[in-house]
Each structure stands twice: as C-alpha cells, then as structure tokens.
Amino acid sequence: MLSSPRCVEAVHRAVSGEPDWEGSVWQEWNKLHCFVVGEKTAALTEQKLRLSTEGSESGNAKALADYLVTKGVLEEKPLLFPCGNLASASVSILTSANIRLDQVTVYDTEPTSNLSDIVANTLREIGMPDCIVLFSPSVARFAIPVLLKCSVALSNVKIVAIGPTTAAAVSAAGFTVSLVASKPSVDALCEALYKL
Numbered sequence: 001m002l003s004s005p006r007c008v009e010a011v012h013r014a015v016s017g018e019p020d021w022e023g024s025v026w027q028e029w030n031k032l033h034c035f036v037v038g039e040k041t042a043a044l045t046e047q048k049l050r051l052s053t054e055g056s057e058s059g060n061a062k063a064l065a066d067y068l069v070t071k072g073v074l075e076e077k078p079l080l081f082p083c084g085n086l087a088s089a090s091v092s093i094l095t096s097a098n099i100r101l102d103q104v105t106v107y108d109t110e111p112t113s114n115l116s117d118i119v120a121n122t123l124r125e126i127g128m129p130d131c132i133v134l135f136s137p138s139v140a141r142f143a144i145p146v147l148l149k150c151s152v153a154l155s156n157v158k159i160v161a162i163g164p165t166t167a168a169a170v171s172a173a174g175f176t177v178s179l180v181a182s183k184p185s186v187d188a189l190c191e192a193l194y195k196l
Helices: 005-015 021-030 039-049 061-071 088-096 115-126 137-149 164-172 186-195
Strands: 079-084 101-107 131-134 158-161
Touching (some): 005 079, 061 164, 079 088, 088 101, 115 137, 131 186, 137 164, 158 164, 158 186
Parallel strands (some): 079 101, 131 158
C-alpha cells in the first residue's frame, strides 16, 4: 500500500538497480494488490514501479480503509505499508478497521530549516493573507506555529484544507477550517477556492 508519491519514490530508490526486481521479484509483486491513496500516487506507481494500482479514487486513509474493507482485504496477509514518520493518523485509521499492516518508515517529514524566514519574508512582501491553503497534515503541524509566531491572526483568515485529514490536523491545532476540497486534487482545490 502506497499512501503518497514520496512513498513511491522511496520504494523506487530501494528497488532500482536490484537485478531481482527486473525479474522474479517484480513478477511476484505484480501478482499482488497494490493499493494507493490518490491519483497522483497511482500514476507514479504505474510509471516508476510498473505496478497496477487499486483504490486511487480514495484520496485519503479513511476512504482507502473503507475501500479495503469492501474488497475483503482483512482476511489476507498484512499489507506492506512504506510510509513517512508522521503516518500515525493513517495507521490508526487503517488498524481501527482491522487492516493488518507491516509498517516500514521510508522517509522523515521535517520542515525546512528556514521556514520561519520564508513565511516572514512572504508576509512582508504580500501582507496579511485573506486565505491560507494547507496541503497536508504535516504542513498544518509545521506552518500553524510559524504563522502564529509571525503574528498572523488565524481566526481572521480563511483556512482551506486539501482533504479531511489535513482539516483534522487544523482542528486539532484549535483552528476552524473554512473549506475542505471535495477530493485531494488541484481541480477540486480550485473549485473549493472559487466558492470562497
């Protein structure tokens, strides 16, 4: 199960150059289900790993868990789940649906070291925003404290989330989400922004 393009890239780096990947290992993997979150992850999986994917329309861990339950995956072997270090929300959603995972952390999500400077400089250039778009739960976790430190009154700013998991991270930080995109895509996000 691949939950993001970064997971696909990590798996691709791990198998690239492995002689068995081009032969017997790829053939065995290709016989298995490859579940993905989102269309972008599906496209990258098919391009880089040459694996057919399922569940791309899910868009988030909760919807994928529902999809896996309807597919009857619960009775099968644990799912290999290469993920980032902040995947705890996805993991708890999947395990609460009795989906067994073999979780492998393949990347760490950390804010850029100069995030505060970037935000401060941007605010000096454009002024206080009317709207902030957050593209992931980790962006919400990292950006909200920086925005507050830079004196952005988030209670006066419309916050738009790319999906429900990101909206939950904003709510957990104590702020209201004005709008959530109907699915995690650029088109759905543009539709949501147009409604503001």
